[in-house]
Amino acid sequence: MNFCSQCGQNVRFAIPEGDDRPRFLCDDCGTIHYQNPRIVAGTLAISGNKVLLCRRAIAPRKGYWTLPAGFMENAETTVEAAARETREEACADVDIHDLYTMINLPHIDQVFMIFRADLKGSFEAGPESLEVALFDEHEVPWDELAFPTIERTLQHFFLDRENAHYPLHISDITPEDRERYFGSA
Numbered sequence: 001m002n003f004c005s006q007c008g009q010n011v012r013f014a015i016p017e018g019d020d021r022p023r024f025l026c027d028d029c030g031t032i033h034y035q036n037p038r039i040v041a042g043t044l045a046i047s048g049n050k051v052l053l054c055r056r057a058i059a060p061r062k063g064y065w066t067l068p069a070g071f072m073e074n075a076e077t078t079v080e081a082a083a084r085e086t087r088e089e090a091c092a093d094v095d096i097h098d099l100y101t102m103i104n105l106p107h108i109d110q111v112f113m114i115f116r117a118d119l120k121g122s123f124e125a126g127p128e129s130l131e132v133a134l135f136d137e138h139e140v141p142w143d144e145l146a147f148p149t150i151e152r153t154l155q156h157f158f159l160d161r162e163n164a165h166y167p168l169h170i171s172d173i174t175p176e177d178r179e180r181y182f183g184s185a
């Protein structure tokens with residue numbers, strides 16, 4: 001951040017009085033610009049034995065496969081965000097069940113939330129997808145997944161499916177996890 005979004009003056013990055021971490025401060029109008037993690041919400045949409053994946057038409061990771069997911073908008077719930085992203089990326093309607101994975105990515109200030117869902121009816125590639133398809137475990141393009149969060153969510157799912165029990169999985173992705181993933185991808 002270079003300029004204050006309130007008044008347009010230069011901001012500086014410093015610890016406000018009484019705070020314990022640096023923020024962007026505007027000395028002109030006094031605004032403290034708090035920045036907080038962003039939530040990425042999406043679905044693990046199932047049809048029969050198969051999972052719905054989208055091949056990304058946009059950066060980052062264009063050409064790689066992902067679950068339909070994206071940044072939450074203001075004034076919507078996490079479930080609404082997950083359903084909207086699934087509609088936008090896969091032109092698909094879903095019945096959303098429980099939250100399934102919640103993965104913290106503190107090094108990039110994101111929280112990733114994927115809900116289990118049943119796919120209803122048809123699907124096709126939306127503007128942000130090159131193609132959309134259903135995959136069973138042995139069909140998943142494991143070496144062409146877009147992000148470690150996607151790989152981890154799919155690994156949980158295929159393991160849990162053996163017991164037909166799908167508890168919530170909360171975990172973190174560290175910079176080391178990320179480097180290992182992108183280093184080998």
Ligand code: ZN
Binds near residue numbers: 027
């Ligand atoms: Zn200002």
